[in-house]
Amino acid sequence: MATMEDLRAYGANVDEGLARCINNEGFYLKMIGKAVEDSSFEDLEKAIEVKDYAQAFELAHALKGVLANLALTPLHDPVCEMVELLRSKTDTDYSSYLERIRTKKAELESLLQ
Amino acid sequence: MNELGYIESLKRRILIVDDEEINREILGHILEQNYEIAYADNGETAMSMLEDGGGRFSLILLDLLMPVMDGFTVLERIRGNERLTGIPVIVMTSEKPAEVRSIKLGADDFITKPYDMPEVILARCERIIQLYEDKSIIRSAEKDDLTGLYTREFFQEYVTRIDTYVGNRPMDAVVCNIEHFHMLNEMYGRKKGDRVLQATAAALFSLLGPEDIIGSRPDADYYYFYLPHRDSYEEIPELVQARLAERIGIPGIRIRMGIYQTVNKTRPAEHRFDHAKLACDRIRGDYTRQILVYSREMNERDLYEERLIHDIDAAIANRDLIVYYQPKYNIRGEEPQLCSAEALIRWRHPELGMISPGDFIPLFESNGLIQKLDHYVWEEAAAQIGRWKKELGRAVPVSVNMSRVDIYDPELEQRFLGLLQENDLTPADLMLEVTESAYADDAQGLIDVVNRLREQGFRIEMDDFxxxxxxxxxxxxxxxxxxxxxxxxxxxxxxxxxSLRLVELVLEIAEFLKVPVVAEGVEDKAQVEQLRKMGCDIIQGYYFSKPVPPEEFEAFIRKG
Known part of the structure; x- marks a missing residue:
């Protein structure tokens, strides 16, 4: 089970995220657990693969909101950068963003084990 | 009577609309301490929850970008639904341009994403709910000075609010009234009357409540209460009266109650209390019961009466009202002699068929419309007597009814004299019937009117003696x-x-007054013979004939 220290070390803005959960650590961790299980991550990869940028934007935008609320900065940052590119339907290589997201998500998952 | 405390303590409901479960849960987690929370994961679900009406919401927190139906469409739909426009909407967004668009669509405030600190969100929600609730209350005195109960406007607003917050809990609307309160005021003075009003309010409030109840004194000695449903109110009037006797020292004060149980909350608050008041007023002066529960039958009766009131003008214009004549026979001689007739109204309604006079006469007497009917009957009868005189060379005197309201008509005399003139009649042709109870109401006023009419030559019959x-x-x-x-x-x-003794007594009184007696409702020979023996002069009733239309009555005149 992750501790607040683990999350801090990971790079999350724990104070902010925890405050939003009225300093309820259990609730905060539960929400983070839900976030890493969110199918939107996979759906985003699929949408990018088929270059459905409109769909990809919606998914990334939704993820951005959730990650921001939980103050999961290491995941939030690459998603946020993607949102800005996708907003203007930029046809570019998103693999580096997706790779960063995958790595950071895996890191978080292992913390939560 | 801390009713406001009760209302304030009710938890307001907030609807959180967001397609992201985590966002919904974080917000819900923040708000659930102070509010009851419901969730929707898209606009369509939200709209069906809002339109369902089972317990209203005090606030909607709305995400904009959602599948199925987005937040903008929700705002538009809310704006197009009058019942929902009273619910404030806070939009949750991270996009500036979206803010402008949502304001134009009627959003009241914003919560940014990522969310502000919980205190900020709570404060915003609280502020906007407060603002809307205050806005919906008319700025007038909240409480009645005398009783401490709410004034009419506040009461109605609070009834609506209770519906909002207690959702599907069954509620009763109760209306109470003090029987003959004006008499108490007259007998004991205004000050004492005020104390009765206060003590009644306090007794009703504590006996019907004191928890979960709100009350109002919207008018004079009427009290309205809104409370969770209870099966029986049987003991309440007596308990209230006992308290009044004990605290005020006036015995015999009676209260009556009309109750509309498990109100239909889709009807406006004032309608529910109209129903309860209707029940309350229906037992006015009825000393056999003090409680009446509003029923579907009463509602149907009510609608039926409304219909009759609505249709009366058309009935007059279309001549659906027909004047019938019932003969009166003098039985003093060998053979009964036709001596006069009574004009009686019948209503042949184009859709409802024949309507019993028992259905509409008491109704029109209670609301003053009887005067229209009376005028119609007088005119019809006068014209008919005129026609008979002309066509048959003779007629019999016809008596018409005069109602209480007619007595106060300053043109009454002129009206009758005009009818005589128009139809070539003499005062002997038209007799006037006044019910005995009208004399009791305002003896002197009536005596003056009757004297003037008699001076003109009219004969007056005292009806229902x-x-x-x-x-x-x-x-x-x-x-x-x-x-x-x-x-x-x-x-x-x-x-x-x-009854036999009373008949004898009436006949003796008539003999003393030296006036003839008409016996009404005579149905068989035995009654006729008995009345003849006892000295009764004139008989009216089915024994001779039921009331008949003018063309049939002609035969009676021809026979003499």
């Missing part, structure tokens, strides 16, 4: 030409001794 409250002293002083004995005595005179 024996059922009113005339004292013997009054009877001897009022000017009348005929006594009409109420049919109830005739109906029972061969069945019970008491």
């Amino acid at each position: 024996g059922t009113g409250y005339s004292s013997l002293n009054m009877i001897t002083t009022i000017p009348i030409d005929v006594l009409k004995m109420d049919m109830i005595f005739i109906r029972n005179m061969n069945r019970d001794e008491k």
Whole structure:
């Protein structure tokens, strides 16, 4: 089970995220657990693969909101950068963003084990 | 009476609309301490929850970008639904341009994403709910100075609010009234009257409540209460009266209650209390019961009466009202002699068929419309007598009814004289019937009117004699030409001794006054013979004929 220290070390803005959960650590961790299980991550990869940028934007935008609320900065940052590119339907290589997201998500998952 | 505390303590409901479960849960987690929370994961679900109406929401927190139906569409739909426009909406967004668009669509405030600190969100929600609730209350005095109960406007607003917050809990609307309160005021003075009003309010409030109840004194001695449903109110009036006797020292104060149980909350608050008040007023002056529960039948009766009131003008214009004539026979001689007739109204409604006079006459007497009917009957009868005189060379005097309201018509005399002139009649052709109870209401006023009419030559019959409250002293002083004995005595005179004695008594009074008696409602030969023996002069009733239309009555005149 992750501790607040683990999350801090990971790079999350724990104070902010925890405050939003009225300093309820259990609730905060539960929400983070839900976030890493969110199918939107996979759906985003699929949408990018088929270059459905409109769909990809919606998914990334939704993820951005959730990650921001939980103050999961290491995941939030690459998603946020993607949102800005996708907003203007930029046809570019998103693999580096997706790779960063995958790595950071895996890191978080292992913390939560 | 801390009713406001009760309302304030009710948890407001907030609807959180967001497609992201985590966002919904974080917000819900923040708000659930102070509010009851419901969730929707898209606009369509939200709209069906809002339109469902089962317990209203005090606030909607709305995400904009959602599948199925987005937040903008929700805002538009809310704006197009009058019932929902009173619910404030806070939009949750991270996009500036979206803010402008949502404001134009009626959003009240914003919560940014990522969310502000919980205190900020709570404060925003609280502020906007407060603002909307205050906005919906008319700025007037909240409480009645005398009783501490709410004034009408506040009460209605709070009833609506309770519906909002207690959702599907069954509620009753109760209306109470103090019987003959104006008399208490007159007998004991205004100050004492005010104390009665106060003590009644306090007793009702504590006996019906004191928890979970709100009350109002919208008018004079009427009290309205809104409370969770209870099966029985049976003991309440007596308990209230006992408290009044004990605290005020006036015995015999009676209260009555009308109750609309498990109100239909889709009807506006004032309608529910109209129903309860209708029940309350229906037992006014009825000393056999103090509680009446509003029923579907009463509602149907109510609608039926509304319909009759609505249709009366058309009935007059279309001549759906027909004047019938019932003969009166003098039985003093060998053979009964037709001596006069009574004009009686019948209503042949184009859709409802024949309507019993018992359905519309008491109704129109209670609201003053009877005057229209009376005028119609007078005109029709006068014209008919005129036609008979012209066509048959003779007619019989016809009596028409005069209602209480007619007596106060300053043009009454002129109206009758005009009718005589128009139809070539003399005052002997038209007799006027006044019910005995009208004398009891305002004896002197009526005596003056009757005297003036008699000076013009009209004869006055006192109708329904024996059922009113005339004292013997009054009877001897009022000017009348005929006594009409109420049919109830005739109906029972061969069945019970008491009715027979009363018939004798009426006949003796008539003899003393030297006026003839008409016995109404005579149905068989035995009654005729008995009445003849007892000295009754004139008989009206089915024994001779039911009331008939003018063309049939002609035969009676021809026979003489």
